[in-house]
Amino acid sequence: MTSAFVIRNCRPMGGAATDLLVRDGRIVGIGAGLAAAGAAIEDAQGALLIPGLVEAHTHLDKTLLGMAWYRNEVGPRLLDKIDNERASRKRLDIDPARQSARQVVRSLALGTTHIRSHVDVDTEHGMWGIEGVMATRERYRDVIDIEIVAFPQSGLLRRPGTAELLEAAMRLGCEVVGGLDPCAIDRDPKGHLDIVFGLAQRHGRPIDIHLHEPGEMGAFSMELIFERTRALGMQGKVTVSHAFCLGAPDRELVDPLVAELAALDVAIMTTAPASRPAPPVKRLRQAGVRVCAGNDGVRDTWGPYGNADMLERATSIGLRNNFRRDDELAAALDICTHGGAAVMRLKDYGIAPGCQADFVLVDAETIAEAVAAHPPRRLVVKRGKVVARAGEPLLQAP
Amino acid sequence: MTSAFVIRNCRPMGGAATDLLVRDGRIVGIGAGLAAAGAAIEDAQGALLIPGLVEAHTHLDKTLLGMAWYRNEVGPRLLDKIDNERASRKRLDIDPARQSARQVVRSLALGTTHIRSHVDVDTEHGMWGIEGVMATRERYRDVIDIEIVAFPQSGLLRRPGTAELLEAAMRLGCEVVGGLDPCAIDRDPKGHLDIVFGLAQRHGRPIDIHLHEPGEMGAFSMELIFERTRALGMQGKVTVSHAFCLGAPDRELVDPLVAELAALDVAIMTTAPASRPAPPVKRLRQAGVRVCAGNDGVRDTWGPYGNADMLERATSIGLRNNFRRDDELAAALDICTHGGAAVMRLKDYGIAPGCQADFVLVDAETIAEAVAAHPPRRLVVKRGKVVARAGEPLLQAP
Numbered sequence: 047m048t049s050a051f052v053i054r055n056c057r058p059m060g061g062a063a064t065d066l067l068v069r070d071g072r073i074v075g076i077g078a079g080l081a082a083a084g085a086a087i088e089d090a091q092g093a094l095l096i097p098g099l100v101e102a103h104t105h106l107d108k109t110l111l112g113m114a115w116y117r118n119e120v121g122p123r124l125l126d127k128i129d130n131e132r133a134s135r136k137r138l139d140i141d142p143a144r145q146s147a148r149q150v151v152r153s154l155a156l157g158t159t160h161i162r163s164h165v166d167v168d169t170e171h172g173m174w175g176i177e178g179v180m181a182t183r184e185r186y187r188d189v190i191d192i193e194i195v196a197f198p199q200s201g202l203l204r205r206p207g208t209a210e211l212l213e214a215a216m217r218l219g220c221e222v223v224g225g226l227d228p229c230a231i232d233r234d235p236k237g238h239l240d241i242v243f244g245l246a247q248r249h250g251r252p253i254d255i256h257l258h259e260p261g262e263m264g265a266f267s268m269e270l271i272f273e274r275t276r277a278l279g280m281q282g283k284v285t286v287s288h289a290f291c292l293g294a295p296d297r298e299l300v301d302p303l304v305a306e307l308a309a310l311d312v313a314i315m316t317t318a319p320a321s322r323p324a325p326p327v328k329r330l331r332q333a334g335v336r337v338c339a340g341n342d343g344v345r346d347t348w349g350p351y352g353n354a355d356m357l358e359r360a361t362s363i364g365l366r367n368n369f370r371r372d373d374e375l376a377a378a379l380d381i382c383t384h385g386g387a388a389v390m391r392l393k394d395y396g397i398a399p400g401c402q403a404d405f406v407l408v409d410a411e412t413i414a415e416a417v418a419a420h421p422p423r424r425l426v427v428k429r430g431k432v433v434a435r436a437g438e439p440l441l442q443a444p
Numbered sequence: 445m446t447s448a449f450v451i452r453n454c455r456p457m458g459g460a461a462t463d464l465l466v467r468d469g470r471i472v473g474i475g476a477g478l479a480a481a482g483a484a485i486e487d488a489q490g491a492l493l494i495p496g497l498v499e500a501h502t503h504l505d506k507t508l509l510g511m512a513w514y515r516n517e518v519g520p521r522l523l524d525k526i527d528n529e530r531a532s533r534k535r536l537d538i539d540p541a542r543q544s545a546r547q548v549v550r551s552l553a554l555g556t557t558h559i560r561s562h563v564d565v566d567t568e569h570g571m572w573g574i575e576g577v578m579a580t581r582e583r584y585r586d587v588i589d590i591e592i593v594a595f596p597q598s599g600l601l602r603r604p605g606t607a608e609l610l611e612a613a614m615r616l617g618c619e620v621v622g623g624l625d626p627c628a629i630d631r632d633p634k635g636h637l638d639i640v641f642g643l644a645q646r647h648g649r650p651i652d653i654h655l656h657e658p659g660e661m662g663a664f665s666m667e668l669i670f671e672r673t674r675a676l677g678m679q680g681k682v683t684v685s686h687a688f689c690l691g692a693p694d695r696e697l698v699d700p701l702v703a704e705l706a707a708l709d710v711a712i713m714t715t716a717p718a719s720r721p722a723p724p725v726k727r728l729r730q731a732g733v734r735v736c737a738g739n740d741g742v743r744d745t746w747g748p749y750g751n752a753d754m755l756e757r758a759t760s761i762g763l764r765n766n767f768r769r770d771d772e773l774a775a776a777l778d779i780c781t782h783g784g785a786a787v788m789r790l791k792d793y794g795i796a797p798g799c800q801a802d803f804v805l806v807d808a809e810t811i812a813e814a815v816a817a818h819p820p821r822r823l824v825v826k827r828g829k830v831v832a833r834a835g836e837p838l839l840q841a842p
Contacts, residue, residue, distance in 0.1 A: 115809040118769045320718035321766035349768040350816035351759070361749070368719035370747040371516045411513040418748035 050074075053407070053425075054081040056090035058397045060413045063092055068403040071430035075399055088432075090407050093424050094416055096379065097397050098159025098404030099356035100386025103254075103287050103315045103340025106146035106163040106182065106192075107175035110345050111354075112443070113138070113145075118350060124231065124258060131347045132170055132200055138347075142178025144444045149344055149354055150186050151443035155434040156355045157406035157423045159190060162254070162340070162390055164197035164224050167215050169207045176215050189433045189441060193390060195254050197224035202241055203232045209241050216249045225255035228267050235270050243274045252283040254315070257291070260323055264291025265299055268306075275310045285338075285389055287315040292330070293323025300326075308334045313389045316381075317342045317359070318366035327367055327381060328374070338389040339363060339381050356382045357408070357420040364417055372414040379417050403430040448472075451805070451823075452479040454488035456795045458811045461490055466801040469828035473797055486830075488805050491822050492814055494777065495795050496557025496802030497754035498784025501652075501685050501713045501738025504544035504561040504580065504590075505573035508743050509752075510841070511536070511543075516748060522629065522656060529745045530568055530598055538745075540576025542842045547742055547752055548584050549841035553832040554753045555804035555821045557588060560652070560738070560788055562595035562622050565613050567605045574613050587831045587839060591788060593652050595622035599630045600639055607639050614647045623653035626665050633668050641672045650681040652713070655689070658721055662689025663697055666704075673708045683787055685713040685738075690728070691721025698724075706732045711787045714779075715740045715757070716764035725765055725779060726772070736787040737761060737779050754780045755806070755818040762815055773812040801828040 050069040057063050058076065065080035066073060081087055108131065110116050116138070120130045134140070142165070153161060165175045176196065183192040196215035202208045202225070216223065225242040228235035246253045259267050268291060275284050286307075292300055292314065307314065313336040316325045330337050339359050344352035363369070363378040387395040394402045407424040410416035422437035433440055448467040455461050456474065463478035464471060479485055506529065508514050514536070518528045532538070540563070551559060563573045574594065581590040594613035600606045600623070614621065623640040626633035644651045657665055666689060673682050684705075690712065692698055705712065711734040714723045728735050737757050742750035761767070761776040785793040792800045805822040808814035820835035831838055 115813050117810070118812070119771075120769065318718070320716070320760070320763040345816070350770075350773060350812055351763060353817070362718070365718040365749060371518065372748075373517075375748060412515070414516070414748055415513050418743070419751070 050085040051088060052081045052085045053088050053090050053095065055092055056095040056407060057092060058095045060094050066095065068427070068430045071403055072394075073397065073399055073401050073403050076397075088425065090424070093407040094410050094413065095397065096406050096408060096413070096416065097383045097395065098406060098428065099157045099382055100338065100390065100392070101153060101158045101161045101340055101354070101356050102338035102386040102389055103317070103342055104149070104161060104163050104354070105165070105343050105346065106149050106161070106179050107142035107165045108140060108343060108346045109145050109149045110140065110347070111145065111148045111152060113140070116347060116350075118347070120347065124227075127348045128200055132168060134347050135171060142175040143181045146179045146182040147185060148443045150182055150190055150192070151439045151441055152354045154190060154426060154428070154441065155423070155437060155439040156357065157426045157434070158354070158356050159404040159426075159428045160386065160390060160392060161190065162193045162195060162222070164195040164254070164256070165220075166199040167196050167208065167211045168198070168200040169205050169211065172211060173215065173218065176218055176220065180219065186441070189428045189431060193222060194220045195222040195224040196220040197256075198226055201226065201232045203234050203237050212245055216245060216251065221251060223249070223251055223253050225253065227256060227259050228270065229263050230259045235267055239270050239274055243278055243280070246280065246283070247278060252285070253280070254285040254287055256287050258288050260290045261294050262299065264289070265303055268303055272306050272310055272312070275312060282311040284310075285313040285315055287340075289314050289316070289325050290323045292325035304330060304333050304335065311336070313338060315340055315389065316363070318363040320362070320366060324366050327363060328377065331377065336385065336388045337381050338386040355420060357416065360417045361420050372412065375414040375417040379413055404428050448483040449486060450479045450483045451486050451488050451493065453490055454493040454805060455490060456493045458492055464493065466825070466828045469801055470792075471795065471797055471799050471801050474795070486823065488822070491805040492808050492811065493795065494804050494806060494811070494814065495781045495793065496804060496824075496826065497555045497780055498736065498788065498790070499551060499556045499559040499738055499752070499754050500736035500784040500787055501715070501740055502547070502559060502561050502752070503563070503741050503744065504547050504559070504577050505540035505563045506538060506741060506744045507543050507547045508538065508745070509543065509546040509550060511538070514745060514748075516745070518745065522625075525746045526598055530566060532745050533569060540573040541579045544577045544580040545583060546841045548580055548588055548590070549837045549839055550752045552588060552824060552826070552839065553821070553835060553837040554755065555824045555832070556752070556754050557802040557824075557826045558784065558788060558790060559588060560591045560593060560620070562593040562652070562654070563618075564597040565594050565606065565609045566596070566598040567603050567609065570609060571613065571616065574616055574618065578617065584839070587826045587829060591620060592618045593620040593622040594618040595654075596624055599624065601630045601632050601635050610643055614643060614649065619649060621647070621649055621651050623651065625655060625657050626668065627661050628657045633665055637668050637672055641676055641678070644678065644681070645676060650683070651678070652683040652685055654685050656686050658688045659692050660697065662687070663701055666701055669710070670704050670708055673710060680709040682708070683711040683713055683736075687712050687714070687723050688721045690723035702728060702731050702733065709734070711736065713738055713787065714761070716761040718760070718764060722764050725761060726775065729775065734783065734786045735779050736784040753818060755814065758815045759818050770810065770812040773815040777811055777815050802826050
């Protein structure tokens with residue numbers, strides 16, 4: 047699988063048709079006529095070629111993919127969903143190793159080549175989730191890159207012992223420290239954030255914190271995050287996921303936050319939720335803020351939606367932000383590719399000689415069409431290996 | 445095609461597996477063992493059976509389906525889109541007859557059996573759109589029901605002569621009188637609504653008016669609509685499409701409007717837009733308001749999105765309204781089936797003996813799964829005729 051091959055007649059980012067030469071897992075050349083170089087040939091038949099999609103926020107440990115339909119009768123509050131899930135895991139046998147593998151294979155078929163997954167750590171399940179997702183990461187290490195966030199889904203201070211478990215998870219090899227709604231869930235923003243930033247400092251790791259808190263409460267939590275980012279010199283190492291407070295209509299509230307995000311190089315992750323205030327991604331990018339996207343939960347006890355498709359997530363970003371112009375749709379795709387790569391600090395990412403050969407062929411006339419219609423993926427290549435064809439993965443899920 | 449056949453082993457609305465007997469275009473029996481009655485058999489293999497989907501708001505005359513990709517560089521205002529489209533029609537050869545046929549065939553493949561289409565009437569194109577969509581209606585009359593709204597897309601009073609064209613369109617056989625933003629576009633709400641209601645009165649036809657106006661302006665226009673509905677005895681005969689003003693956060697503004705909608709039996713159509721204030725469909729239904737849904741424009745010069753799938757529109761309704769519970773997802777489907785039927789006053793609609801045999805088989809475990817995942821349609825039957833199979837239409841589009 048380290049042998050050379052040529053993608054013939056492809057259109058990188060919708061440009062002119064050309065050939066692309068892959069060798070030893072890397073793109074080594076782009077140009078007409080490379081198909082004559084003697085290597086094996088994949089005929090793209092004029093398809094678009096885009097970089098591997100980056101899933102920058104999901105929960106591999108909790109999907110119900112491949113399981114019987116889960117009848118959702120859960121209450122409306124965030125805490126209802128948290129408590130329901132914690133109570134359901136063992137009962138429904140939502141095995142993190144098996145379920146994360148299922149989602150990974152689905153993601154691959156849809157062209158995702160990199161995943162950042164939050165994985166629950168709590169006092170009832172300990173390392174069950176972390177160990178399960180780590181087993182999946184090991185199992186598919188040749189065909190997908192997975193980064194794990196140790197995530198205190200059930201709260202940190204409200205469930206004593208969780209901080210110690212997070213510490214253990216980081217020692218086990220998680221790459222990122224997670225956090226969750228310091229005010230709304232943990233009721234002690236200072237205490238919560240001091241633990242999260244302390245863990246990050248001790249382990250020399252970045253932070254990715256869930257912040258659903260809307261309006262002024264979310265702005266307050268974000269200010270506390272800024273203060274610690276500056277004081278600890280963690281510029282460029284913090285991501286705020288969801289950040290609904292940035293979707294508030296009050297520019298007097300939001301504009302100073304956007305300026306601080308840019309100044310401290312704090313990144314924003316959005317799912318572009320249709321029913322929640324959502325970060326204004328165009329304004330954020332114009333201010334120089336790194337913006338990435340994720341599918342969040344894919345069919346789990348929280349909600350029935352989701353199919354792990356990051357190209358369809360680009361569609362959602364377009365719809366949520368009222369993007370209609372071709373240049374706007376290209377920005378939506380950029381968030382789901384280079385934006386994610388910038389947040390995860392991926393090396394050698396992109397469509398250029400020297401880059402890792404992680405890319406996707408899509409049958410579409412333009413980038414805008416690929417985003418608007420998100421058609422099935424013709425071919426998915428990860429590190430020079432064909433991992434999916436005509437929408438079907440070439441790997442087995444359990 | 446009027447012969448009898450049996451759908452064996454289907455699950456109407458996700459209930460127990462049973463058989464369904466069709467004869468002369470109608471459902472004549474539902475019950476186990478009907479498969480033994482000697483008629484031809486379609487094996488549903490346990491698939492869900494739902495009524496034909498109702499597309500209650502689209503624009504058949506303006507889709508770009510099957511045409512080269514349209515590069516969208518249009519300005520941000522509503523009027524930019526209106527003017528750009530009017531200027532593009534002839535230049536791009538967006539032929540209403542051909543294009544409406546393409547969308548109709550796509551809709552059929554996705555299980556839509558009834559369509560209400562707004563069709564542009566303006567001083568530049570006259571009856572071009574109306575005649576084109578009427579030709580399509582005639583062409584596919586055996587396999588789909590199409591209702592045409594004469595729609596003054598470019599404004600009524602701002603373009604003199606349009607009222608006379610609307611009159612002509614109604615005489616030509618349009619079923620519904622359309623209107624558009626009496627304040628924001630036509631700048632004369634009294635003048636606009638008097639013409640629209642006058643046309644409806646003269647022709648004895650219902651009204652379906654586009655109302656994008658948000659907040660207090662939309663509420664004002666809606667009040668003017670209520671006043672005329674009451675004064676002219678048009679209860680039950682008026683639909684307000686979009687109705688973004690109902691999505692305002694101010695309950696003091698919205699609640700009285702909801703009460704009046706219920707009192708006057710004025711219906712609401714929503715696309716559940718992700719980037720606009722949207723009518724709260726659950727509250728509306730609880731108040732007794734008829735609510736239907738539509739895809740609106742499907743890939744046109746207004747925007748690049750849309751695939752004519754009303755089951756996916758149910759997904760959008762769920763996402764926009766933060767529906768997660770199974771009962772909520774069932775309501776989203778109800779809006780896209782029985783809700784549309786109630787607005788279009790369809791006769792003999794539904795899954796029961798005596799109803800017209802308009803139904804769809806979907807491979808899903810539950811109604812909620814069908815809505816969340818909107819899988820390809822296994823079989824589509826219209827008036828007892830199989831019109832699509834495995835997601836593919838059995839009819840040709842131009």
